Amino acid sequence: xLLHYLDLSWRSFKRTPLVSMLMVLAIAIGIGVTxxxxxxxxxxxxxxIPHKSSQLYNVQLQTMDEGHTWWxxxxxxxxxxxxxxxxxxxxxxxxKKVAMMRTGFSVYLDSDKVKPFTGEARMTTPDFFxxxxxxFIYGGVWSEQQEQSAAPxxxxxxxxxxxxxxxxxxxxxxxxxxxxxYQIVGVIADWPLNLKYYDLNNGAFDKVADLFxxxxxxxxxxxxxxxxxxxxxxxxIYSYADKMQSEIVWIQFWAQLDxxxxxxxxxxxxxxxxxxxxxxxxxxxxxxxxxxxxxxQWMQYNNVVSxxxxxxxxxxFMFLAVCLANIxxxxxxxFLRRAPEVGVRRALGASKRQVFxxxxxxxxxxxxxxxxxxxxxxxxxxxxxxxxxxxxxxxASMDLVMLLSAPVIAITTCIVAGLYxxxxxxxxxxxxxxxxx
Amino acid sequence: MLEIKPIFHALCRSKVGAxxxxxxxxxxxAIVSNAAFIIQDRIAFLNQETGYPEQDLFKFNVxxxxxxxxxxxxxxxxxxxxxxxxxxxxxxxxxxxPLSGSGSASSFSLKPAPQESLSVRxxxxxxxxxxxxxxxxxxxxxxxxxxxxxxxxxxxxxxxTNVTVVTEALAxxxxxxxxxxGKTIYFGDLPLTVIGITAPMKxxxxxxxxxxxxxxxxxxxxxxxxxxxxxTKPDQRDAVMKEVENLMLKNYSKRVxxxxxxxxxxxxxxxxxxxxxxxxxxxxxxxxxxxxxxGIFGLTLFNISKRTKQIGTRRALGARKSAIIxxFLVENAMICGVGLILGxxxxxxxxxxxxxxxxxxxxxxxxxxxxxIIVFVMSLLAVFGPAQRAANISPSIATRTI
Numbered sequence: 001x002l003l004h005y006l007d008l009s010w011r012s013f014k015r016t017p018l019v020s021m022l023m024v025l026a027i028a029i030g031i032g033v034t035x036x037x038x039x040x041x042x043x044x045x046x047x048x049i050p051h052k053s054s055q056l057y058n059v060q061l062q063t064m065d066e067g068h069t070w071w072x073x074x075x076x077x078x079x080x081x082x083x084x085x086x087x088x089x090x091x092x093x094x095x096k097k098v099a100m101m102r103t104g105f106s107v108y109l110d111s112d113k114v115k116p117f118t119g120e121a122r123m124t125t126p127d128f129f130x131x132x133x134x135x136f137i138y139g140g141v142w143s144e145q146q147e148q149s150a151a152p153x154x155x156x157x158x159x160x161x162x163x164x165x166x167x168x169x170x171x172x173x174x175x176x177x178x179x180x181x182y183q184i185v186g187v188i189a190d191w192p193l194n195l196k197y198y199d200l201n202n203g204a205f206d207k208v209a210d211l212f213x214x215x216x217x218x219x220x221x222x223x224x225x226x227x228x229x230x231x232x233x234x235x236x237i238y239s240y241a242d243k244m245q246s247e248i249v250w251i252q253f254w255a256q257l258d259x260x261x262x263x264x265x266x267x268x269x270x271x272x273x274x275x276x277x278x279x280x281x282x283x284x285x286x287x288x289x290x291x292x293x294x295x296x297q298w299m300q301y302n303n304v305v306s307x308x309x310x311x312x313x314x315x316x317f318m319f320l321a322v323c324l325a326n327i328x329x330x331x332x333x334x335f336l337r338r339a340p341e342v343g344v345r346r347a348l349g350a351s352k353r354q355v356f357x358x359x360x361x362x363x364x365x366x367x368x369x370x371x372x373x374x375x376x377x378x379x380x381x382x383x384x385x386x387x388x389x390x391x392x393x394x395x396a397s398m399d400l401v402m403l404l405s406a407p408v409i410a411i412t413t414c415i416v417a418g419l420y421x422x423x424x425x426x427x428x429x430x431x432x433x434x435x436x437x
Numbered sequence: 438m439l440e441i442k443p444i445f446h447a448l449c450r451s452k453v454g455a456x457x458x459x460x461x462x463x464x465x466x467a468i469v470s471n472a473a474f475i476i477q478d479r480i481a482f483l484n485q486e487t488g489y490p491e492q493d494l495f496k497f498n499v500x501x502x503x504x505x506x507x508x509x510x511x512x513x514x515x516x517x518x519x520x521x522x523x524x525x526x527x528x529x530x531x532x533x534x535p536l537s538g539s540g541s542a543s544s545f546s547l548k549p550a551p552q553e554s555l556s557v558r559x560x561x562x563x564x565x566x567x568x569x570x571x572x573x574x575x576x577x578x579x580x581x582x583x584x585x586x587x588x589x590x591x592x593x594x595x596x597x598t599n600v601t602v603v604t605e606a607l608a609x610x611x612x613x614x615x616x617x618x619g620k621t622i623y624f625g626d627l628p629l630t631v632i633g634i635t636a637p638m639k640x641x642x643x644x645x646x647x648x649x650x651x652x653x654x655x656x657x658x659x660x661x662x663x664x665x666x667x668x669t670k671p672d673q674r675d676a677v678m679k680e681v682e683n684l685m686l687k688n689y690s691k692r693v694x695x696x697x698x699x700x701x702x703x704x705x706x707x708x709x710x711x712x713x714x715x716x717x718x719x720x721x722x723x724x725x726x727x728x729x730x731x732g733i734f735g736l737t738l739f740n741i742s743k744r745t746k747q748i749g750t751r752r753a754l755g756a757r758k759s760a761i762i763x764x765f766l767v768e769n770a771m772i773c774g775v776g777l778i779l780g781x782x783x784x785x786x787x788x789x790x791x792x793x794x795x796x797x798x799x800x801x802x803x804x805x806x807x808x809x810i811i812v813f814v815m816s817l818l819a820v821f822g823p824a825q826r827a828a829n830i831s832p833s834i835a836t837r838t839i
Contacts, residue, residue: 022735029724037717106502106693116693118500178502178661224662234550234625307795308714311475315468315718319725322464326732329457333739381720389713390706420453 002361009362016334023330024370030323031374031410036381037312039402043395044305048197049133053295056131057263059088059253061274062289063282064232073301076291077230077249078201082218084277085251089125089215093269096131096256099215100124102202102227105177107160107211114164119177120226121211122199123218129155129188131256132198137161139171139186142214146185150216155186160210177211180221188212194394197295199252200302202227205391225250247282255292263292320413327366328417335359335425342425343433355426363418364411371410375403444768451743454736459776462812465729466780467787470808472718474788474800479715483708487536488638490573493526494668494700495678496534501661503691508659509589511689518688519665520567522680524673527571530657531666532563533641535572536704540641545652547611549626557610559603559650560640561624565589565657569602571668572638577605579618579633587655598656602633606649629654643707674699726812730819737765737823745830753832765824766817773816777809784808 013020047053060076061084069075080088085099101123108116126141128134138161142153154175161170174181191208217223222240229250237243257263274288293301342355378398385396398406448455499515501508512530519528533540540560548554562568566582569575581602588598601622608617608631621628629652640651669677682694705712741748748761788800 019735022731026728026731029728033721033724104500106500108502116502116691118498118693118695176502179504236626306710308710311791311795311797312714312717312721315472315721318464318468319721322461322468322725322728322732325457325461325464326728326735329454329732329736329739332453332457333735384720385713385717388716389709391709392713 005358005361006365008358009365012362019330019334023327023366024373026323026326027367027370027410027414028373028377030320031371031406032377032381034316034320035374035378035402035406037309037316039378039382039398040385040392040396041305041309041313042402043194044309047296048193048195049295055256055258056295057255057257057292058298059255060291062285063247065284068232074291076289079249080251080253081247081249082244082251085253088253091269094255094257094262094266096127098125098128098131098254100128100252101218101225101250102199103223104226105211108176109164110174119160119210121213122209123213123215123223125215131254134191135189137187137189138169142185147214147216150214150220152180152182153185153214154182155188155212156184157188157210158190161187195304197299198254200304204304205395219244324413324417327414328420331363331418331421335421339425339428340433342428343430346428347430347434352426356422359422359425360415360418363414367411367414368407371407374410375406378406441767444764444771448768455772458733458736458772459779461729461732462773462776463779463783465725466777466808466812467783468725469722470784470805471787471791471800472722473808474804475797476715476718479711482711488574488636489535489700491701491704493671493674494666495674495698496664496666497681497697498695499663499665499685499692501692506689509591509657512657512659515685515688518684519667522677524669524677526668526670527567528665528667529564529567529571530663531568533560534664534666534703535639535641536643536700536707537641538707543624546623549623549628555611557607557650558647559607559652561652561654563654563656563658565655568653569635571666573668574638575636576633577636581633582655587657589657591659598654599628599630600632600655601629602635602653603631604635604638604649604651606637607652608634610650726815730815733816733819734823737820741823741827745834748827748830749832749834752830758828761828762824765820765827769816769820773813777813781805781809
């Protein structure tokens with residue numbers, strides 16, 4: 001029966017090509033506009049690590065004295081001081097935790113084959129790779145012992161390995177970073193991350209780092225952060241050692257808490273940590289304040305989806321509503337003109353339900369064609385977005401979910417538009433039309 | 438004669454079509470007026486005056502990895518080489534680059550920290566006496582640094598600088614009476630005497646809460662990471678930019694020169710998201726107005742084909758062509774009028790909603806009025822074609838089939 005209805009729909013489409021094309025065009029434009037903004041929104045807001053996002057927590061501590069404010073919603077600084085990060089990392093719980101910072105080096109080899117260039121680096125404790133699901137092509141992460149001793153070792157990205165060693169296994173080879181040599185212990189596989197969720201402070205949609213090195217090298221090499229360093233207190237900082245002991249926040253910290261029990265334990269631990277630090281004259285607020293936000297909460301807290309994008313999504317759906325009203329008008333015209341034919345069908349025994357269904361199938365078909373055309377338009381729109389804003393290169397694209405939702409939204413819109421006209425036409429009284437013929 | 442009453446009765450007989458049109462016009466008005474307001478806001482942001490001859494300025498980064506040089510001596514060699522290049526007006530090392538989106542800012546106060554006093558967020562550039570000329574910014578009062586006021590050092594602990602040149606905006610915010618010249622302001626507990634006041638120049642962040650507050654501090658720190666700014670003669674920038682990497686490496690090779698970018702390019706990158714939003718909204722409202730116009734056009738055509746006989750009869754009974762055209766224009770104006778009233782209300786509500794949830798100012802009524810006029814004119818244009826066609830229906834049609 002469905003096939004028969006589809007056949008009828010196609011005939012009807014061909015009979016009034018202009019009106020049909022107008023309807024398809026209306027729905028396609030509506031879908032094109034909506035999908036363009038919705039795709040960007042979807043890629044920005046989708047969970048970057050779905051199976052683990054509720055176990056990974058960003059840790060924030062309220063280190064500021066009473067009365068100081070931050071630009072975050074809850075006034076808590078987004079990063080930690082160096083001393084807090086080290087203390088929390090040395091804590092017995094949880095099992096997996098990571099302290100890290102963004103920096104960069106001049107990268108070159110012993111030979112003259114590669115011209116020195118700048119590489120972005122992440123100084124991190126070794127749990128990083130396991131916690132954020134990073135896999136290796138060659139080698140692996142440095143050992144706990146190497147972390148403790150600030151060993152000159154490095155894990156590099158696949159891209160960098162391709163550039164320096166033509167993609168060969170480079171484990172054990174040396175690479176120069178600034179004026180020291182480092183031994184390569186691992187090469188990570190491609191890590192196609194749309195959103196650099198583990199470090200939203202420094203360009204959420206930037207690509208991941210080229211180099212990963214032990215966190216302990218920060219102190220050993222006196223490295224400076226390439227990200228935000230923020231102070232709230234007046235401190236005299238004349239040396240690197242002063243900075244390590246200061247209240248400047250510049251280190252990011254994540255903890256993996258697998259279940260509510262672990263989370264409760266960690267809450268207790270953080271409370272007691274703050275109490276302990278109080279005795280040393282830090283954390284002067286009466287009430288200890290800290291915050292544990294999981295990946296999705298952290299993304300919201302950092303306003304990853306821009307205001308502009310939310311506005312655009314809202315406006316595009318209103319746009320779709322205008323298209324819907326447009327289609328409804330055209331459908332009404334088209335279906336009512338067909339009343340005599342429907343009258344004959346009804347007289348020959350078609351039930352109201354059958355007539356109704358037949359017309360719904362017809363609008364669904366229009367929706368489907370419109371949806372497909374809409375995807376094409378959305379691709380053009382997204383191409384425009386990418387051209388206009390390099391930074392959205394990875395974000396302005398449609399994934400499978402979006403590709404499938406386009407026709408679904410299109411068909412739903414068309415069926416909503418088609419309900420009233422189809423209902424009107426199935427109410428047709430056959431007698432009137434039979435009389436006049 | 439406008440014949441409103443019969444037209445209204447006729448409309449009542451085909452309510453659905455009219456209501457659909459009305460909804461379209463209302464939503465269109467709501468979207469277009471709010472979008473136009475946002476677009477206007479972005480255009481003003483994108484076209485603002487920065488105070489720099491962006492086309493003639495470019496910057497680059499230097500990352501030094503060799504340890505066999507003295508960083509501040511190397512700085513002297515590098516700037517001397519850059520300033521001597523043909524086509525270069527002036528060059529300087531600058532700790533922050535304007536319009537680039539990255540730099541340093543701190544609170545500048547009337548009293549030394551930790552004493553409480555009026556304190557204002559300020560972006561600061563560590564730069565030498567060539568800085569102002571390199572940026573192409575004029576002094577409006579006082580004087581520039583002299584060469585021996587500039588501290589050049591490899592160590593970050595020296596704190597002997599005691600003068601600063603600030604923008605007028607900063608001086609006036611700290612000294613509202615406008616007598617900032619010669620006064621002392623504090624960067625932390627470091628006292629700085631204001632020796633010069635400059636014409637407006639923007640800091641590193643156009644979207645900062647205080648984008649116009651800039652202080653120049655005569656201090657060059659020899660570091661492994663440095664940024665240079667170069668101003669060239671008009672039209673010679675590209676040539677200098679192409680050469681600069683090799684020239685710098687010729688001066689000293691154990692370093693990386695990168696991020697060679699024009700100031701206009703940096704600004705473009707910084708404002709790219711706003712430009713994108715503006716473009717998307719322009720595309721959105723253009724298509725929207727076209728879709729709505731097509732809707733009106735289509736519905737009028739449909740109505741005419743439905744009423745061919747009535748029109749023919751009216752013509753046969755003596756109605757002029759102009760009466761027929763008037764009929765459709767008035768009919769459209771009635772629908773459009775009601776749609777616009779609803780649309781204005783919807784626009785206000787939508788504006789309020791946007792203001793509540795986002796950082797958008799309240800929608801000025803002029804935008805709604807402007808949009809309403811445009812939509813009204815557009816709807817009349819969309820109706821006029823079909824109405825003329827209706828007027829040309831021959832009276833004989835009416836007599837033929839009845």
